[in-house]
Amino acid sequence: MxxxxxxxxxxxxxxxxxxxxxxxxxxxxASIIVxxxxxxxxxxxxxxxxxxxxxxxxxxxxxTTVKGIINGVRNLNAPDIxxxxxxxxxxxxxxxxxxxxxxxxxxKDKLYVFITLLVLCVMLFxxxxxxxx
Amino acid sequence: MTxxxxxxxxxxxxxxxxxxGSLTGLGGGVVIIPLLTLIFHIDIRYAIGAALLASIATSSxxxxxxxxxGITNIRLGMFLEIATTIGAxxxxxxxxxxxxxxxxxxxxxxxxxxxxxxxRKKNQEALAEGSKLSYLxxxxxxxxxxxxxxxxxxxxxxxGFSIMAVAGVLSGxxxxxxxxxxxxxxxxxxxxxxxxxxxxxxxxxxVTAAASAVVYLQRGYMDPGLAFPVILGVLxxxxxxxxxxTRIDPKALRLIFCLAITFVAVEMIYNGYNHKF
Numbered sequence: 132m133x134x135x136x137x138x139x140x141x142x143x144x145x146x147x148x149x150x151x152x153x154x155x156x157x158x159x160x161a162s163i164i165v166x167x168x169x170x171x172x173x174x175x176x177x178x179x180x181x182x183x184x185x186x187x188x189x190x191x192x193x194x195t196t197v198k199g200i201i202n203g204v205r206n207l208n209a210p211d212i213x214x215x216x217x218x219x220x221x222x223x224x225x226x227x228x229x230x231x232x233x234x235x236x237x238x239k240d241k242l243y244v245f246i247t248l249l250v251l252c253v254m255l256f257x258x259x260x261x262x263x264x
Numbered sequence: 265m266t267x268x269x270x271x272x273x274x275x276x277x278x279x280x281x282x283x284x285g286s287l288t289g290l291g292g293g294v295v296i297i298p299l300l301t302l303i304f305h306i307d308i309r310y311a312i313g314a315a316l317l318a319s320i321a322t323s324s325x326x327x328x329x330x331x332x333x334g335i336t337n338i339r340l341g342m343f344l345e346i347a348t349t350i351g352a353x354x355x356x357x358x359x360x361x362x363x364x365x366x367x368x369x370x371x372x373x374x375x376x377x378x379x380x381x382x383x384r385k386k387n388q389e390a391l392a393e394g395s396k397l398s399y400l401x402x403x404x405x406x407x408x409x410x411x412x413x414x415x416x417x418x419x420x421x422x423x424g425f426s427i428m429a430v431a432g433v434l435s436g437x438x439x440x441x442x443x444x445x446x447x448x449x450x451x452x453x454x455x456x457x458x459x460x461x462x463x464x465x466x467x468x469x470x471v472t473a474a475a476s477a478v479v480y481l482q483r484g485y486m487d488p489g490l491a492f493p494v495i496l497g498v499l500x501x502x503x504x505x506x507x508x509x510t511r512i513d514p515k516a517l518r519l520i521f522c523l524a525i526t527f528v529a530v531e532m533i534y535n536g537y538n539h540k541f
Binding site: 147148150151152153154155157158161162165166168169172173176177178179180181182184185186187188189190191194195196210211213214216217218220221222223224225227228231240242243246247249250253254256257258 | 267268304307309310320325327329336338339342345346349352353356401471474475479481483485488489490492493495496499
């Protein structure tokens with residue numbers, strides 16, 4: 132871990148390569164989780180009739196909050212495992228921004244540290260503000 | 265219909281969506297919404313949630329390769345993401361107050377626009393002289409080609425930024441990556457070579473879609489029963505598409521696909537107009 136903090140690590144490895152790898156691993160991990168949850172889901176409910184989605188009712192708190200999803204995963208609730216994968220899908224590009232931020236800090240590119248922080252703030256705003264109408 | 269049968273059909277449909285989407289450059293999300301609403305009669309809000317996830321997953325998957333090749337302009341992407349993410353959050357906010365049939369009509373119009381954009385002539389040449397702002401923001405860059413590295417400059421930064429904000433709003437409102445608008449902003453307005461525009465657009469789609477996906481998740485638009493077949497299907501299709509892309513000539517395919525997309529778009533607009541959503 133010590134190596135990651137040093138500047139030479141970032142310069143040697145080329146940040147663009149690292150960002151590419153982060154995106155790929157993010158997608159891979161997310162799809163493995165989704166696949167796992169999906170298989171369990173089909174095993175448990177595969178023979179049941181498809182629930183109607185003709186009208187929009189919205190998902191309950193157990194699928195829409197991090198707390199609810201983690202709780203469900205602990206109880207091995209299959210749809211919650213899929214939702215964990217959904218969280219991983221959404222988190223990958225957000226992590227990519229955080230990652231770019233570190234890269235620009237190391238490069239001492241003040242302008243782009245500011246720009247990246249701005250984008251990160253917008254993402255945090257949509258996560259934590261009262262957007263839940 | 266049992267859940268198992270439903271999942272298998274949707275998985276196959278999503279696979280096709282990802283395959284054709286990646287071969288034509290329109291992305292899987294665009295096909296997912298008509299598939300879910302017109303064929304499975306699923307509420308358009310669930311379809312938007314699923315399409316957003318499909319867009320993010322394909323963007324991350326494809327972007328990883330382009331970034332490695334050094335074609336993507338990361339600084340440009342980062343700078344324009346200010347506009348697209350703010351737009352996406354605004355779009356997701358106004359989506360609550362927008363009737364679903366209006367969303368369907370807008371979606372149909374964007375589909376026709378995207379199809380037309382795919383068929384148009386592309387900007388290949390690199391600008392030798394950029395605008396002041398492009399130097400100030402360090403947006404000028406180079407990209408590798410068969411003939412070696414090509415330097416390019418860009419202009420109309422403000423106009424490109426504004427189009428990106430609109431692309432963001434539409435992305436948040438309709439649940440798509442709005443890649444066609446992003447490419448328009450970079451390729452036609454900022455005069456960036458087409459290869460850089462498409463790859464940078466792809467790179468940005470994930471972040472733009474994630475900005476509104478967070479809002480949609482909290483609102484209950486993300487249905488795990490749909491997310492499972494859609495994410496896996498689209499990813500598998502996009503992966504196959506990227507392997508096929510080097511071996512086939514997508515010109516004819518693009519033309520057929522654009523005709524099909526236009527047909528679907530007209531149906532979406534017609535249904536939206538008659539309040540069938």
